[in-house]
Amino acid sequence: MVAGSFVDPHGPEGTYAWGARTPDALSLALMVLGAAALVFRRVAPMYVLAATATVSVVELVTGEPRAPVVMSAVVALYTVAATTDRPTTWRVGFATMALLTGIAMFVGPLPWYAQENLGIFAWTGMAAAAGDAVRSRRAFVDAIRERAERAERTREEEARRRVAEERLRIARDLHDVVAHHIALVNVQAGVAAHVMDKRPDQAKEALSHVRTASRSALDELRATVGLLRQSGDPEAPTEPAPGxxxxxxxxxxxxxxxxxxxxxxxxxxxxxxxxxxxxxxxxxxxxxxxxxxxxxxxxxxxxxxxxxxxxxxxxxxxxxxxxxxxxxxxxxxxxxxxxxxxxxxxxxxxxxxxxxxxxxxxxxxxxxxVKARTTGAVSPTTNSGDTGA
Missing domain, CATH: 3.30.565.10 (Histidine kinase-like ATPase, C-terminal domain)
Structure with a gap:
């Protein structure tokens, strides 16, 4: 605004003349006020637009030669359009354009058809259009990002659900595998208790079977404990585990x-x-x-x-x-x-x-x-000697 206030658009042979005019003290004060108001344009865009429009109107009515204080209102209008919705942009944009352009044409010191007056109309219109375009672009990008994040969450949830189903199926299969060994342990332990006094050799053989079956059950339980569902399992199926x-x-x-x-x-x-x-x-x-x-x-x-x-x-x-x-x-x-x-x-x-x-x-x-390694399959919170699941 300060730089533009030193330029005369009506120089020799229709060219711009630098330094042909000098803004007065009131114009400089209005430019400072307009620029200072723009500091708060993202916090209170409507109030800043009202303040910059006010100093612009004062400059349009009193300024001679005219300084481009209205550019502060242009920036404020862009901010309003970029941070509000489209209906608000239309209403506020047309009101600002009509106010500033009307005052410049009918109250200002220049003829109503002067190019400076038409420039005010063009700048305010472009500010509203640019702000609305930026707002629409941001909303479009945010919508795409939100859809992508929602799709990612849905994909992760679906993956977790599928993995949970697979873990549940493993738990059901393990039920059959471990149940077989436990049943064998139960039978052999009963045999050992029955023949312990009369036939100790047969009891010893039965206890050997108990040890082998229990070791197999423990190995298979450790191998799968990290993948099992911890609670809320439905009733396990009764058919034998396939192989x-x-x-x-x-x-x-x-x-x-x-x-x-x-x-x-x-x-x-x-x-x-x-x-x-x-x-x-x-x-x-x-x-x-x-x-x-x-x-x-x-x-x-x-x-x-x-x-x-x-x-x-x-x-x-x-x-x-x-x-x-x-x-x-x-x-x-x-x-x-x-x-x-x-x-x-x-x-x-x-x-x-x-x-x-x-x-x-x-x-x-x-x-x-063939001999499954169970070291990496045990859950970090499960003790290697603990069979609880």
Whole structure:
């Protein structure tokens, strides 16, 4: 405003002349007041607009030569438009434009058609339009950000819900596994108590069975305790926990559903521990389910179960498309079924990898130790000697 007050727009040959005029003391005071009011424009935009419009009107009526004090009102009007709603912007904007332009045309010292008067109309109109555009842009960006945050929260909640369901299923499976061992312990303990006096050798053998069964139960409980639901479990199912001995039945259900599946498995494979056998079965089940859901109508699947040293390796291959959103790799945040498989395998100290195959299709590969390592599967708050869950 101070710089503009020294410029004469009516210089020689229609050009601007710098230093051709000098503002008087009243104009300088009004410019200072207008600029000082703008300091509070974000705190009280309406009051600041009223104050700057007042000093602008005083300058329009008394100023000679005229100083651009009205620019303070232009900035204040922009702030009002950027911080209020559109109806308020229309009402306040037109009122400000009409007031300042009308006073400049009919009360000011210049002719009503002077370009300075038309400039006031243009500047106030542009300020209201620019402020409304900025407000609309901010609202649009905020809406997009809110939708993105809501979608992220929904995705995380859905993931947590799916994981909770998988943990509940593991808890139910574990019920069957542990119940088997506890029943065996109960029977053998009864035998030992019955023959302790007359046949101590048979009692000793029964107690050995009790020790073996209880150790197996403890190992399987430690392997899964970190994944179990802590409270509010519904009643556990009564059917036995599935294992690889039911692999043919599982594959048959997918074949009946139209998915060709080939199985490669050694006939004389050793018996797996119950927890490992269950995890292997669930990995094959989930992998074939993903093939059936995502690999397309012409997909084919191959399942192999191979014993390699101290581990058993399960591989499920298909010839479907390279990647779909529902079959993303667990590290990328999608695929709740893959996340459940990863938790189940990790609880036994194994590893699982899943990803697209070169040339098309998908591959799920799990390595499970036959003697499950339970160190990493125990919850941090669970003592290694505590079996409570």
């Amino acid at each position: 690889l001995d039911r692999l043919d039945d599982l594959v048959g259900t997918f074949r009946n559903a139209g998915l060709p599946v080939e199985v490669a498995r050694a006939k004389d494979a050793p018996t797996l521990p119950a927890a490992v056998d269950l995890a292997a079965f669930r990995v094959v089940q989930e992998a074939l389910t993903n093939v059936h859901k995502h690999a397309g109508p012409d997909a084919r699947a191959e399942v192999s179960v191979v014993h390699v040293g101290p581990n058993v390796e399960i591989t499920v291959l298909d010839n479907g498309p390279e990647a779909t959103p529902g079959r993303s790799v667990p590290e990328e945040g999608g695929g709740h079924g893959l996340l459940g498989m990863r938790e189940r395998v990790s609880a036994l100290g194994g590893t699982l990898s899943a990803g697209p195959r070169y040339g098309g299709g998908f591959r799920v590969h799990a390595i499970l130790p």
